[in-house]
Amino acid sequence: MNWQAVAFDWNQIRAFLATAEEGSLSAAARALQSTQPTVGRQVAALEADLGVTLFERSGRTLAITGAGRDLLEHVQAMGDAASRISMVAAGQSQDVAGKVSVTASDLLAAGFLPPVIGKLRRDAPGIHVEIIASNRLENLTRREADIAIRHVRPDQPDLIARQMPDAVAGFYAADDYIARHGLPSRPADLAGHSFVGPRDTEQMLAFLKVQGVEITPGQFAVSSDSGVVMWDMMRAGLGIAVGPDGLWQERPGVQKVLTDIPPITFPVWLVTHRELRTSRRIRIVFDAIADAFQRAKAG
Numbered sequence: 001m002n003w004q005a006v007a008f009d010w011n012q013i014r015a016f017l018a019t020a021e022e023g024s025l026s027a028a029a030r031a032l033q034s035t036q037p038t039v040g041r042q043v044a045a046l047e048a049d050l051g052v053t054l055f056e057r058s059g060r061t062l063a064i065t066g067a068g069r070d071l072l073e074h075v076q077a078m079g080d081a082a083s084r085i086s087m088v089a090a091g092q093s094q095d096v097a098g099k100v101s102v103t104a105s106d107l108l109a110a111g112f113l114p115p116v117i118g119k120l121r122r123d124a125p126g127i128h129v130e131i132i133a134s135n136r137l138e139n140l141t142r143r144e145a146d147i148a149i150r151h152v153r154p155d156q157p158d159l160i161a162r163q164m165p166d167a168v169a170g171f172y173a174a175d176d177y178i179a180r181h182g183l184p185s186r187p188a189d190l191a192g193h194s195f196v197g198p199r200d201t202e203q204m205l206a207f208l209k210v211q212g213v214e215i216t217p218g219q220f221a222v223s224s225d226s227g228v229v230m231w232d233m234m235r236a237g238l239g240i241a242v243g244p245d246g247l248w249q250e251r252p253g254v255q256k257v258l259t260d261i262p263p264i265t266f267p268v269w270l271v272t273h274r275e276l277r278t279s280r281r282i283r284i285v286f287d288a289i290a291d292a293f294q295r296a297k298a299g
Helices: 010-022 023-034 037-049 066-091 105-111 111-124 177-180 201-210 227-235 280-298
Strands: 057-058 061-064 100-106 127-133 145-148 159-174 195-197 218-224 240-246 254-257 263-271
Touching: 010 023, 010 037, 010 066, 010 100, 010 159, 023 037, 023 061, 023 227, 057 177, 100 105, 105 111, 105 127, 105 227, 105 240, 111 127, 127 280, 159 177, 159 280, 177 254, 195 201, 195 227, 201 218, 227 240, 240 280, 263 280
Parallel strands: 100 127, 100 145, 195 218
Antiparallel strands: 057 061, 145 263, 159 240, 159 254, 159 263
């Protein structure tokens, strides 16, 4: 290998990659936990070293140039390789201390994970658990999270997944809503009832139809992409909502409705990168979450 030809600065490469992927110097600085002037200097230094312009600057906006796009493909491969190296190193760690990041939907993050993390804090106080409440599929191969709770099985070869017991969901409404509108037990009872759902009402209508529940778009009283917001809107008496069993329905003031239809089931997968599975602290968190799902099913 011609080591004399390898003269680039990795910090400059990271700054360029983050800026290209995040879309701005300020966003790249946040992603790198750096400052905007530092990232800007690193990108400018890389341009000077390579003798090319990587970004066209217009005020505060950046547009990647043709030379930048040519470089980006190679740099992304380097970034993926660096992530794999980092994961291999992290996977060898037997220290029961440090950060472990877990991503899950906001509803699971708020309703399911807190007692799991509470027990972990008692059993392994050196582990700092970072919860990423997100409804999008975080990219584990790029270390956006160490562990993910997903409802679809991942197909990336570098990931390992353990299937948990299927989750069960049902229809719920607040006591005061039922007092005003009556208790529906079957789909035929739904005339005049309101629903709380996601912003994509067409997808929700299709989902409900599969469950044997046919309503009109006008029956959605409120919508949100946040499961927590939808659940709290239901608890405020704004309509019927679909929610997982075993989370918050034990709280006073909420009842299960439409009990004459079959329960809704969907898969749950606990996922991590195969290299990280050998890390003791990540294994402890992974197993604690898996045990919590098993206990919830048994209960």
